[in-house]
Amino acid sequence: MELQILGSGAADGIPGLFSNDRVSSYARLAGGKDVRTRCSALLDGILKIDFGPDTYHQVIANRLDPSKWLAILFTHSHEDHICVAEIQYALYPFVETQEAPFAIYGNQKVLDQIKNRYPEWPLELHLTQSFVSFEIGAYHITPVAANHDDDEDCQNFLFANQGTKILYATDTGLWKDRTWEFLTTVQLDGLVIECTDGLNPSGYSGHLSVESCVWTVEELRKRNILKRGASVVTTHHSHNGNATHNELVAALAPHRIEPSYDGLLFHCDCNAQSPYSASNLSQSL
Ligand SMILES: [Zn+2]
């Protein structure tokens, strides 16, 4: 499987929309990997994960064709992950088709938001629940409970296809026992995990910092949930984490974790090369 990270930023992106803090100011000047749009990914060009306010930009920047998307899977209903207004452009009169090319998968709060906005529209909606697997084509998908917001069933997604497994874990927090119990039955070829708070842990328990992200990854290795050689990249970085891209590289490299960046192609196969070539990594450092 190939997962493209379309957006690697948190709520207000990097630079933060209205922020002039050190990391935002640096990102405005440096551009490149320091600019992070709102969190989003695309699996094998057909399964879209989250559909936030930067979707249009991400489609243009990566020369994507959204009419090829079979499904949009929502992790949860926070506004950096869902922009309901943009869904209308998939239907007549903006396009000739009377039905959207994609099905929508989300928790109850996500589906309610979409139904309220489009009560009469012929959208194919599927309710997702933590630990209840479903299939889309050849993909076996299991939503895994995050520990992010008690008001809804926030989900990380485990994708399995032809023996390869990847866990996409944004807006994760420190998993509760039920999630760890489930994961002990899994062997991962690749992991994308949030590192929102970077070098500046906040009081909010629904996100991970470098410290708690590293703890989680080391625990996954100890329990043999992460296969030897499995690639691990981070996402959902906030400027409030007080770390530039290179500072994240330096903080995470000793733990064999790499910060992702917008546009990164992540190959989730233990036999494949790391998403960073050696030359890219040394440039980043
Ligand atoms: Zn978020």
Ligand SMILES: [Zn+2]
């Ligand atoms: Zn969130």
